[in-house]
Amino acid sequence: MDQIQDQNTKACTDAGSSDASRRRFLKLAAATGVALPLTTSMATAKGPVGVKTTRTKSTRPQLRPPFWEIEAARVMQSFTDGSTIPFHRYRALGSTAVAGTVPVLTGTAGDVVQLRVRNTLPYPVRPKIVGFNPGPSIAPGSTSAFDVVVPPEGTWLLTDDTLGDAAGPMGLGAVIVSRSQSALRKVSNYDREFVLLYVDSDDRWNAAIDNGQVPNYALYEPNYHTVNNLTYPGTASDPGTTINCQLGDRILLRMCNLGWMRHSIHFHGYHVDMERINNQPQSIYGPKDTVPLPGHTTMEALLTIDQPGAFPFHPHSLTATTDNGLYAGGQISLIVAT
């Protein structure tokens, strides 16, 4: 694996500036990708409730529980550079699935799902699906449940409206996977799927927010870079983040960026087809070894495994493949094909 990194990863990252000096990253146009003229997906809060949403009309079989359960909590995370950084994250509770430690909330488009949120942070949180109106404010120390209409088929970001621009970098992120009713019935056009949530963080913002202060929003120089809340080599040992697959597999990558860096995700060994960007179908692009992933956007890409081997994929930015400048770390993940 070290050999793979040395031959491949290092070779194609920009080695022009290998020191740990911070760089300015502009949030330029990062948030312009999602602007869907749809109705609000979150209903007004009903206040705390303790029962499941009752389905009145549908007779479809229930493949998942009709509720999503998460917690907004303080998490301390240690990195390979020796630092330990506070994050305020959504964590999965109950039967809620995860990729790495990121909650993955799966539902059927148009269904009403109850979102239960336990807030153990010292300030209110307000869950928000990127592109939609925010839900209700959930007071510190309380648990609330409210109804959410599952957005149209695709891959969506759940974040928080209270922290604004800092919510993603601070860790308040989850991924919603919405399937169409028909997709449940027919054979899908992929064999496996993976959720990959990229987040970049400026630890000064984390420290300020964790101390109850307002971060300097005018200066954002991210120095920690996670995939599914993990950094390499932690990404490589996580079964939900390493793309374990077999020759011939067609794999749907649900790539999400809840940071502010404008990524170009580069694949070694394979090409991918961009299927949908912000849940809008794409065509005529053809296979690429590098695909764009701006901040606060999602992309579904189809990866066809046409050769066995182990290959990294990562943002084409040296900074993003480090933990505070220490290479190799950050947002490097592996495809392992047998």
Ligand SMILES: [Cu+2]
């Ligand atoms: Cu590379």
